[in-house]
Structure formats: C-alpha cells, structure tokens
Amino acid sequence: MENHMTRQPLLEIENLAVSYFTRAGEIPAVADFNLRLDAGEAVGLVGESGCGKTTVAMAIMRYLGGNGRIVDGSIRFQDRDLTTMGKEELRQLRGSAIAMVYQEPMAALNPSMTIGAQLMEVPRFHDGATHAEAYERSRELLADVKLADSARLMAAYPHQLSGGQQQRVVIAMALLSNPKLLLLDEPTTALDVTVEAGIVELIRELAQKYGTGMLYISHNLGLIRDTCDRVCIMYSGRAVEMGSVRQLFEQPRHPYTQGLFHCIALPSTDKLARPLKPIRGQLPLPHQRPPGCSFAPRCDHFAAGTCDTPGLKMHEIGGGHEVRCERWRDIDKDAVTVTAPAEAAQAVGEEVISVNDLSKYYAVRDRSVAAMITRRRVRYVKANESLTFTAREGETVAIVGESGCGKSTFAKVLMGLETATDGAIEFQGKDIANTDVQQRSRKQVSALQMVFQNPFDTLNPSQSVGSQIGRVIRKFDSSTDRSKVRSRVVELLDLVKLPRDFMHRRPRQLSGGQKQRVGIARAFAGNPSAVVADEPVSALDVSVAAAVTALLLDIQRRNRTTLLFISHDLGVVRYLADRVVVMYLGRVMEQGTTEEVFSPPYHPYTEALLSAVPVADTRVRKKRIILEGTLPSPLNPPKGCPFASRCQRKIGDICDTTPPPVLASPSGHAIACHIALAELAEVEPVFTVEQADAAE
Amino acid sequence: MMTEQVVGETAPPSVVRQTVRSIGYLKESPVAVIGTAIVVFWSLVAILAPLISPFEPTATILPFARPLTPAPDGGRFLLGTDQLGRDILSRIIWGSRTVLIYAPLATFSAYLVGVMMGLAAGYLRGSTDSVLSFVSNVILSFPVLILYILIITTIGPSGLNVVIAVTFASAPGIMRIVRGLVLDLRNREYVAAAQTRGESAWYIMLCEILPNARGPLVVDICLRLGYVTITIGTLGFLGLGLPPPRPDWGGMVSDIRALAPAFPHMAVFPCLAISSLVLGLNLLADGLREISLRD
Numbered sequence: 001m002e003n004h005m006t007r008q009p010l011l012e013i014e015n016l017a018v019s020y021f022t023r024a025g026e027i028p029a030v031a032d033f034n035l036r037l038d039a040g041e042a043v044g045l046v047g048e049s050g051c052g053k054t055t056v057a058m059a060i061m062r063y064l065g066g067n068g069r070i071v072d073g074s075i076r077f078q079d080r081d082l083t084t085m086g087k088e089e090l091r092q093l094r095g096s097a098i099a100m101v102y103q104e105p106m107a108a109l110n111p112s113m114t115i116g117a118q119l120m121e122v123p124r125f126h127d128g129a130t131h132a133e134a135y136e137r138s139r140e141l142l143a144d145v146k147l148a149d150s151a152r153l154m155a156a157y158p159h160q161l162s163g164g165q166q167q168r169v170v171i172a173m174a175l176l177s178n179p180k181l182l183l184l185d186e187p188t189t190a191l192d193v194t195v196e197a198g199i200v201e202l203i204r205e206l207a208q209k210y211g212t213g214m215l216y217i218s219h220n221l222g223l224i225r226d227t228c229d230r231v232c233i234m235y236s237g238r239a240v241e242m243g244s245v246r247q248l249f250e251q252p253r254h255p256y257t258q259g260l261f262h263c264i265a266l267p268s269t270d271k272l273a274r275p276l277k278p279i280r281g282q283l284p285l286p287h288q289r290p291p292g293c294s295f296a297p298r299c300d301h302f303a304a305g306t307c308d309t310p311g312l313k314m315h316e317i318g319g320g321h322e323v324r325c326e327r328w329r330d331i332d333k334d335a336v337t338v339t340a341p342a343e344a345a346q347a348v349g350e351e352v353i354s355v356n357d358l359s360k361y362y363a364v365r366d367r368s369v370a371a372m373i374t375r376r377r378v379r380y381v382k383a384n385e386s387l388t389f390t391a392r393e394g395e396t397v398a399i400v401g402e403s404g405c406g407k408s409t410f411a412k413v414l415m416g417l418e419t420a421t422d423g424a425i426e427f428q429g430k431d432i433a434n435t436d437v438q439q440r441s442r443k444q445v446s447a448l449q450m451v452f453q454n455p456f457d458t459l460n461p462s463q464s465v466g467s468q469i470g471r472v473i474r475k476f477d478s479s480t481d482r483s484k485v486r487s488r489v490v491e492l493l494d495l496v497k498l499p500r501d502f503m504h505r506r507p508r509q510l511s512g513g514q515k516q517r518v519g520i521a522r523a524f525a526g527n528p529s530a531v532v533a534d535e536p537v538s539a540l541d542v543s544v545a546a547a548v549t550a551l552l553l554d555i556q557r558r559n560r561t562t563l564l565f566i567s568h569d570l571g572v573v574r575y576l577a578d579r580v581v582v583m584y585l586g587r588v589m590e591q592g593t594t595e596e597v598f599s600p601p602y603h604p605y606t607e608a609l610l611s612a613v614p615v616a617d618t619r620v621r622k623k624r625i626i627l628e629g630t631l632p633s634p635l636n637p638p639k640g641c642p643f644a645s646r647c648q649r650k651i652g653d654i655c656d657t658t659p660p661p662v663l664a665s666p667s668g669h670a671i672a673c674h675i676a677l678a679e680l681a682e683v684e685p686v687f688t689v690e691q692a693d694a695a696e
Numbered sequence: 697m698m699t700e701q702v703v704g705e706t707a708p709p710s711v712v713r714q715t716v717r718s719i720g721y722l723k724e725s726p727v728a729v730i731g732t733a734i735v736v737f738w739s740l741v742a743i744l745a746p747l748i749s750p751f752e753p754t755a756t757i758l759p760f761a762r763p764l765t766p767a768p769d770g771g772r773f774l775l776g777t778d779q780l781g782r783d784i785l786s787r788i789i790w791g792s793r794t795v796l797i798y799a800p801l802a803t804f805s806a807y808l809v810g811v812m813m814g815l816a817a818g819y820l821r822g823s824t825d826s827v828l829s830f831v832s833n834v835i836l837s838f839p840v841l842i843l844y845i846l847i848i849t850t851i852g853p854s855g856l857n858v859v860i861a862v863t864f865a866s867a868p869g870i871m872r873i874v875r876g877l878v879l880d881l882r883n884r885e886y887v888a889a890a891q892t893r894g895e896s897a898w899y900i901m902l903c904e905i906l907p908n909a910r911g912p913l914v915v916d917i918c919l920r921l922g923y924v925t926i927t928i929g930t931l932g933f934l935g936l937g938l939p940p941p942r943p944d945w946g947g948m949v950s951d952i953r954a955l956a957p958a959f960p961h962m963a964v965f966p967c968l969a970i971s972s973l974v975l976g977l978n979l980l981a982d983g984l985r986e987i988s989l990r991d
Contacts, residue, residue, distance in 0.1 A: 415892045445892075452885040460907075468886075
C-alpha cells in the first residue's frame with residue numbers, strides 16, 4: 001500500500017480545458033493544462049490575474065459554479081477521475097482528502113459560530129468522531145498551527161481574532177481531516193508582510209510534518225521560492241514553463257518568465273544596479289488570444305511563422321524542466337536588453353512639506369460602568385503620535401509600515417480630510433494641519449493631490465474618463481472654455497501614455513493598470529507641487545505594477561514633484577524612494593535615506609520587516625526573523641517603546657517603561673531605540689547576495 | 697522611457713446606441729419582456745383613449761347591461777355597463793389615464809424627497825442623519841392607511857393631494873434605501889478624490905454618489921410604481937381619490953360595492969385592470985433585478 005502510494009502520483013492533470021459560458025459566449029479559461037503532483041510535494045502555480053490559476057484549483061475541487069465546465073481532459077486524484085465523479089463521492093472527498101485554504105480568512109469562517117464548533121464539524125462529519133474526540137483533535141491542531149491558548153480560542157468567534165490568527169485557524173481546519181492534497185489559493189495576500197512570514201514558515205513545517213501534497217497558488221514569486229519544490233508558470237490559460245524552483249529561478253527559459261523576474265523590485269538591490277523592465281502590453285482577453293503563443297504580442301523574441309502557428313506544445317529541456325516556447329534555444333536569458341540609463345539622483349530642492357510633531361487622536365467614548373467610576377469616559381486612539389519629518393522638492397519620501405501603523409491617517413490629515421489634534425504641517429510656508437480641505441485656498445488644494453490605492457474604486461464608474469479628468473481641470477483652472485479643457489485632457493492622457501480616445505471610455509472598459517494611469521493623470525491635472533500616493537500599485541499585477549511605478553517616477557522627476565509614497569512593499573520602496581520613514585503604531589521608528597534604512601544600523605522593527613519580505617532571487621540569502629504576537633491596540637499602547645511587546649532585540653524592562661530616545665547620526669539617519677547605535681551597527685545585514693558563480 | 701502599448705478601440709459610444717443596447721438586455725429575461733409588454737399596453741391605452749374607447753366614459757346609456765349586450769345605437773357593451781348605464785370598458789380605458797398620470801407623478805415626487813433625505817442622512821451623517829432618521833421612523837410607525845385617510849381628509853380629495861399623501865408616506869422608506877446605499881458608496885476612493893479636490897457636499901452627493909446608486913433604485917421605482925397604483929386604487933375605493941364623475945378604477949369598484957354580488961362584472965373588470973398593471977410593474981422589477989445580477 002505505502003509503496004504503491006509513493007510511486008503513483010497523487011494528482012495527475014491531463015489536457016485539462018475549462019470554459020466559462022457567459023453572455024458573450026464560451027470563454028476558454030484554461031486549455032491544454034498538464035500537471036503532476038506527487039505525495040508530499042509542493043508545487044507552486046504562478047501567474048497574473050486572469051491567467052487561470054484559480055480556475056485550475058476550482059476545477060480540482062469541482063467548484064466551477066453555474067457557468068463553468070470542464071470541457072476536456074482528466075483530473076486523476078489517487079487514481080480516481082474527479083471529472084466524472086458523482087456529487088456524493090465528491091462531497092466525501094472535499095474537505096477530507098482534498099482541502100482548500102482561501103485568500104480571505106474572514107470569508108472562509110462563519111462569523112456566527114465559534115472557532116471550536118467550526119473546527120469540530122470536520123472530524124464529526126468526515127470521520128464520525130465523538131464530541132470529545134473532535135474537541136481534543138481540534139485543540140491539538142490549533143496548537144500545531146502555533147496558536148497559543150487554544151482552549152480560549154475554541155470558544156472565541158472569528159471576529160475576535162486577528163487576520164493572521166484567522167488564517168491559521170483556516171489552515172488548521174483544512175488539516176483536521178488529514179488531507180492528502182492541500183490547495184492554497186493566495187493564502188497570505190490579505191495579510192501583512194510580517195504575519196505572512198509566520199504563515200509561510202508554518203505551511204512549510206506542516207507540509208513536512210504531515211506529508212501533505214500542496215498546490216500553492218500565488219502571484220508572488222518570492223513566496224513560491226520560500227515554500228515550493230516545483231513551479232508552474234501560467235499565462236493566458238496555459239502553462240508556459242514548469243520545473244524545479246532552482247531551474248526556473250536560475251535559468252528561466254520562457255520570455256514571459258524572464259519578463260516577470262525583470263518586473264519585480266527586490267529589496268536587496270536598488271534601481272541603479274537592477275532597473276525594472278516592465279513587460280509591454282497587457283494580458284489578452286480570452287476571446288482575443290492570438291493564434292499560437294498567447295505571449296507573442298508582448299514578446300521581444302517573436303518570429304513570424306514560428307510563434308503564430310496554432311497548437312504549440314511544451315518542450316522538455318532536461319531534468320523535468322519544460323517550456324512552451326518554440327524559440328527557447330535562441331533566447332539568451334542573460335542578454336540584457338537595452339534599458340534607459342538609470343538617471344543619477346536628482347539634486348533635491350527646498351523643503352515643500354515639513355511635518356512637525358504632528359499628532360492625530362480619535363476620541364472613543366466608553367459608556368461602561370467601570371469607565372464612569374474611573375471617570376475615564378473618553379479614551380483616545382493615538383493614530384499618529386509626534387510625527388516629524390520633511391520632504392523636499394523633487395524628492396520621493398516613502399512612508400512604510402504595516403496596516404494599522406497610522407500611515408493612512410497621516411495622509412488624511414495632510415489632505416485636509418481630517419484635522420490634526422496637535423502639531424503642524426507646513427506646506428508652501430503655511431500651516432495646514434488644522435485647515436479642513438473646504439477652508440483651503442484653491443491654490444493649496446490643487447498643489448497637494450493624491451493617487452489612490454484601489455484601481456477598481458478610484459474612478460467613478462458612471463462618468464467617462466475624459467469628464468473625470470476635465471472636472472479637475474475646471475475645478476483648479478476655473479477655465480470653462482471647452483476646447484481648452486479638452487486639449488489639456490488630451491495632454492494628460494499623453495502624459496500617462498494612454499490612447500486619446502480613452503477620453504470617451506467608461507472606467508469598466510479599462511484594465512486595472514489603465515485605471516491607475518487615469519488616477520495618476522487626475523492627480524497631476526492641477527500641476528501639484530506634492531502628490532501623496534497611497535499604495536498605488538499594490539493591487540496591480542507585477543508586470544503592470546512595474547510599468548505604472550516607472551510612469552509615476554518619470555512624471556514626478558519631470559515635474560520635480562514631491563512624492564509621498566505610502567507603501568508596505570519594501571521592494572518598491574527600495575526601488576524608488578530617496579528617503580524612508582518607518583512607522584509603527586502611529587510613531588516614527590526610523591528615518592533616513594533609503595541606503596541608510598536598508599543597511600545596518602537598523603531599528604529592530606525595520607530589521608524584522610525587511611527579513612519578512614519574500615525575495616524572488618535564489619542568490620539572495622536572508623536572515624530569518626519571525627515576529628511573535630500581534631500589533632498592540634492603539635487604544636492602549638505600551639507605555640515605553642511601542643514595539644517592545646514584539647521586539648526580537650528587547651533588552652529589558654526599560655523597553656516597557658521608558659519611551660526610547662531618538663538616536664540620530666549626523667547625516668540625519670534617526671532610530672528610536674534604547675540600544676546604542678554602535679551596537680545596532682554591528683548587526684549582520686538582512687540580505688546577503690551570493691556571488692552568481694558560487695550559486696551555479 | 698518605458699512604454700506600455702495599449703490595445704486600441706475607437707469611436708465614442710453614442711447615447712442612442714447605449715440606450716438601444718440596454719433595452720436589448722431586457723430580452724434576456726422573459727419575465728421582464730412580459731412585464732414590459734403589460735406596462736407598454738396600458739400606456740398605449742391611456743395615450744390612445746379618445747381613439748379606442750367605444751363610448752363616452754360619462755355617458756349614461758343603458759343601466760345594468762351584462763357583458764356583450766348590444767347598445768341601443770349600435771355597437772356592444774363588451775364588458776357591460778354599471779348601475780348608471782355607463783360603458784365599463786370605456787371607463788376602464790379612460791381610468792387608465794388617472795392611474796398612469798398620478799402613479800408616476802406621485803412616485804417621482806416621493807423619490808425626489810426620499811433621495812434628498814437619504815443622500816443627506818447617509819453622506820453628512822451626524823445630527824442630520826439622527827434627525828432625518830427619527831422623522832422617518834415616526835412616519836413609518838403609522839399604519840399607512842390611517843396616514844392616507846388623515847392627510848386626505850385634512851387637505852381634501854384631489855389629484856395633487858394624492859401626490860402629496862403618497863410622497864409623505866413613501867419618502868421615509870425611500871430614504872432608508874438610499875441612505876443604506878450611500879453609506880456604502882461614500883467610502884469609495886472616487887468620493888475621497890472628490891473631497892481632496894475640495895468639491896462641495898452637494899456636488900459629491902448628486903454627481904459622484906447618486907449615479908452609482910441607480911441600479912437598485914431603478915428596480916425599486918418599478919416596484920413602488922406598483923404599490924402606488926394599488927394605493928391610488930385603494931384611495932379611490934375609500935372615496936378619497938379623484939372626485940366623480942372622472943373615471944377612476946378604485947372609484948368604479950367603490951360605487952357598485954353593494955351591487956357586486958348580483959352584478960360581478962361591474963367589480964371584476966376594474967379589479968383586473970388594477971391587478972394586471974401592478975403585475976406588469978412587478979414582473980418588470982423582477983426581470984430588471986434578474987438581469988442586473990447576471991454577468
């Protein structure tokens with residue numbers, strides 16, 4: 001039995017084709033897909049949105065919904081064909097032999113049931129366990145996924161847990177029935193990077209302990225490198241390259257795979273050493289795929305007569321490495337295509353924004369009896385506490401931190417959507433911290449604009465692109481001349497490299513990257529002197545994100561705009577920022593030039609943050625620091641250093657009781673920590689790059 | 697620098713083509729097609745009333761005639777006559793004008809008030825929301841019929857007063873729907889973008905938020921038109937509708953209330969007219985909802 005199991009693949013997908021049937025007719029989502037997964041093996045499925053990776057997982061679970069159908073091929077799981085299996089048989093299999101972990105943990109848990117009740121359902125339903133047995137097993141698994149205090153958690157409801165804890169519970173639930181195959185669909189995308197690092201560590205450990213086969217779906221190559229044995233890259237419904245992590249990361253053969261690697265900003269290198277090279281064009285819509293290779297229109301190595309013949313097959317190129325490219329022999333992976341010479345750092349100008357001791361508190365009224373007795377009926381959420389930093393003309397300042405660190409609150413105060421509790425923001429020589437946007441002069445408002453995060457939310461769906469940009473121009477120029485406004489709209493569309501006829505389009509006709517470009521055009525419509533960009537590319541696919549980042553930088557450089565770049569992606573921050581401000585729990589932990597922040601001395605929090613970033617480069621060695629615990633409540637922040645409760649370098653009681661001093665070097669690099677600068681400077685760097693030769 | 701090539705596609709979509717296309721979507725739901733057919737039928741009847749009605753609606757010719765009785769001066773009373781000898785078919789045809797003028801008018805007026813209240817409550821929040829919500833809760837806590845009787849008996853029966861009564865009673869319900877939609881939409885980033893460029897609150901409410909709430913509101917308008925049709929019938933039946941002798945479906949049933957057991961045709965046909973119009977509107981609403989849920 002055991003022998004038989006190891007020789008037989010756990011999951012074998014052959015010639016799979018899945019289509020969705022909609023108003024527009026049949027839409028082929030996945031075609032000619034082959035995959036083999038052995039017991040205990042972890043395979044990564046990578047691709048951009050719309051490439052069909054989730055459809056593959058859904059086809060395995062047979063959860064394709066009302067309009068999806070498997071039109072060809074077979075999915076064999078432990079030698080049984082899932083595509084022909086009956087409903088009852090499938091129900092037995094789902095959640096027991098095959099389990100799935102979804103992206104949104106909150107949506108995967110039932111908010112009206114306790115964690116315990118939801119966990120215990122699994123053994124009771126699939127194995128007919130008694131109540132006591134089910135309880136015991138559920139508790140054991142909670143301990144296995146590193147959740148302390150499992151007895152209390154069993155009685156808790158999902159909303160009482162943090163996002164990371166919830167995802168751990170979902171993983172525990174998936175593992176409860178001891179599945180042979182675990183499907184993970186972007187399990188950490190909704191989580192903060194330090195939490196993600198913990199979950200990734202956990203998944204790797206559990207896979208080893210339980211010998212579960214894993215199909216790990218992600219768009220993040222860095223995560224795949226950390227978790228998987230083999231990788232399959234998908235593009236436009238087809239697998240384009242497959243092989244071991246080492247083969248694929250060190251010798252990517254398909255032009256698309258190579259392009260992906262060129263799009264990722266790594267926190268270990270800067271823009272001068274490794275400029276980003278976006279893939280031109282965009283993913284073709286399923287019914288507009290070209291004949292032959294779907295990547296052909298975006299490929300630099302396209303050859304007519306070869307790449308446009310239909311029915312291209314995967315080529316085995318040795319050691320299980322397969323690639324769907326006719327010209328793989330002719331493509332030199334190391335050939336660096338000509339890129340624009342990296343521009344030398346610009347001289348920065350005068351101070352444009354000067355934030356001085358800025359605080360923003362939100363009052364929370366406590367109506368409990370205890371609060372009445374202690375006479376503390378109003379408590380404050382300290383969203384921002386004594387922020388101090390400056391930004392100069394033509395400079396990019398990145399504000400970095402995890403969700404809840406107060407970076408978005410700061411943006412609101414700066415934009416005048418909220419007013420500060422204390423402190424000042426000097427902008428063009430005037431204090432605007434306490435001036436609501438309605439009270440600001442038109443000049444002040446137009447000089448300070450914002451690029452928003454969510455491309456699907458940033459444009460009004462019921463207005464055309466042209467009228468949305470035009471509105472801004474009329475608002476700030478107060479010119480009502482139609483032809484003037486129109487020519488300015490055309491100018492702005494040219495600026496963000498969109499075709500002029502996009503003026504008449506509705507936002508729903510645009511892709512995410514195009515919408516974000518319109519958002520940038522809108523922000524620059526009033527010739528602002530400073531722009532706040534709140535995670536402008538975090539919701540975009542890597543190849544598109546690279547192009548939008550490059551565009552934003554280009555415009556900023558040409559207009560000498562001050563850019564405040566709010567982000568949690570340290571790779572992008574390293575790539576484009578001149579200076580970095582690291583925030584935690586509303587306070588600045590460290591600030592300095594990008595170079596200073598990304599090398600020792602680090603603040604311990606910066607160090608942990610850096611080590612949590614997955615790096616898609618097999619040559620980079622990374623120090624491993626996993627933060628314990630969760631972010632303290634901002635209602636009840638620690639008395640001393642805000643980071644003390646999770647700090648890996650905590651030196652003693654002083655961290656809990658006394659706020660840390662700000663240690664500043666003469667160059668302006670400042671760290672708020674009790675540990676001496678000299679000691680922090682001796683810390684080993686988070687990233688060490690091996691020599692390319694040594695890795696071969 | 698770096699460029700991104702974009703798949704081009706030209707020609708701005710014309711308003712006419714968009715409208716034709718959205719009407720074309722109706723075909724996808726048989727329910728919507730039937731509903732539209734009924735509503736269009738009654739609209740045509742109301743418009744063409746002078747051409748298609750066989751008799752004068754107020755002419756008293758032959759009392760108590762059963763359906764299909766031949767008329768003295770030629771022609772037939774297809775649906776019979778009432779106790780005063782007026783042709784029921786002609787009265788139904790002319791009565792459709794009352795309903796099809798006052799129901800949309802009252803619904804429109806209720807929407808105007810309800811939408812404004814909902815936008816203000818949902819977007820401005822705070823004390824505006826508290827006051828508006830309190831007022832609407834007070835109105836909603838009254839039984840609707842008592843509210844109508846109170847209003848109409850105070851200000852007197854007339855077409856305009858029916859509109860006022862319906863507005864007063866329906867606006868709070870509409871306000872609640874709109875408020876709920878606005879609470880969701882006000883957190884969108886395009887609203888934040890409008891705020892950061894210093895737009896006024898009314899501009900944001902009317903130009904940024906309201907157009908994006910239209911989907912659910914269109915469905916609700918169809919449903920509410922049906923309710924208002926029933927309401928106008930009910931008011932007519934209670935003698936609170938339009939003053940006689942103008943034909944009015946509810947009033948027709950009310951007039952012959954005592955005679956209905958003996959002469960069912962006098963009551964059945966006006967009732968069928970009301971029901972079919974309401975059914976048509978409800979089917980249209982269901983169809984619209986079905987279409988909007990599809991992708």
